[in-house]
Amino acid sequence: DTAVSQTPKYLVTQMGNDKSIKCEQNLGHDTMYWYKQDSKKFLKIMFSYNNKELIINETVPNRFSPKSPDKAHLNLHINSLELGDSAVYFCASSRPPGQGNHEQFFGPGTRLTVL
Amino acid sequence: LAKTTQPISMDSYEGQEVNITCSHNNIATNDYITWYQQFPSQGPRFIIQGYKTKVTNEVASLFIPADRKSSTLSLPRVSLSDTAVYYCLVGPTRGFQKLVFGTGTRLLVSP
Numbered sequence: 643d644t645a646v647s648q649t650p651k652y653l654v655t656q657m658g659n660d661k662s663i664k665c666e667q668n669l670g671h672d673t674m675y676w677y678k679q680d681s682k683k684f685l686k687i688m689f690s691y692n693n694k695e696l697i698i699n700e701t702v703p704n705r706f707s708p709k710s711p712d713k714a715h716l717n718l719h720i721n722s723l724e725l726g727d728s729a730v731y732f733c734a735s736s737r738p739p740g741q742g743n744h745e746q747f748f749g750p751g752t753r754l755t756v757l
Numbered sequence: 758l759a760k761t762t763q764p765i766s767m768d769s770y771e772g773q774e775v776n777i778t779c780s781h782n783n784i785a786t787n788d789y790i791t792w793y794q795q796f797p798s799q800g801p802r803f804i805i806q807g808y809k810t811k812v813t814n815e816v817a818s819l820f821i822p823a824d825r826k827s828s829t830l831s832l833p834r835v836s837l838s839d840t841a842v843y844y845c846l847v848g849p850t851r852g853f854q855k856l857v858f859g860t861g862t863r864l865l866v867s868p
Contacts, residue, residue, distance in 0.1 A: 746803065
């Protein structure tokens with residue numbers, strides 16, 4: 643009964659390709675996020691969506707385009723992949739502001755390797 | 758968001774109590790202190806959150822002194838499965854929460 647799920651778990655691709663990572667949460671949360679964890683293990687937020695609207699965009703290259711078809715899904719599409727995009731990408735979700743402690747629930751991660 | 762400083766790594770043995778201290782000298786009045794745990798190849802997991810004094814749950818305790826410039830995560834009687842990276846985060850809970858993760862503390866529990 644997974645709370646936040648991501649597919650695929652592993653993604654190996656060539657430079658210049660376009661790929662997508664999917665995220666789904668069954669917690670009924672309104673807010674979803676994408677984080678990137680690089681090889682040095684630094685975890686940085688990329689995007690946040692609340693109720694399908696973009697709220698946070700941390701100066702991520704426009705090759706990265708999040709899409710939220712509904713509140714339960716936040717997908718990440720990456721165009722023209724570069725070597726530096728290799729990382730683990732985590733999706734997360736939380737309750738909206740004013741409800742609880744805003745604990746974020748993370749998915750298992752997608753390890754992207756660009757060759 | 759307030760910057761945090763934690764030890765890079767700590768070692769312990771099974772059954773011991775582990776205390777991880779985090780410094781956050783620039784903490785703002787409306788900031789809360791939150792700790793996350795990350796196992797290898799997994800996403801971070803919320804452990805505990807507090808504003809002042811002491812908070813305890815089934816996993817850990819969080820001690821926050823009156824000046825709130827530091828906090829201590831206490832893990833009672835650790836086991837091998839507590840080997841993980843522990844992140845201290847400071848920020849407001851109101852508004853859209855942009856978690857800023859530092860380098861974390863890598864805890865290694867040995868038999």
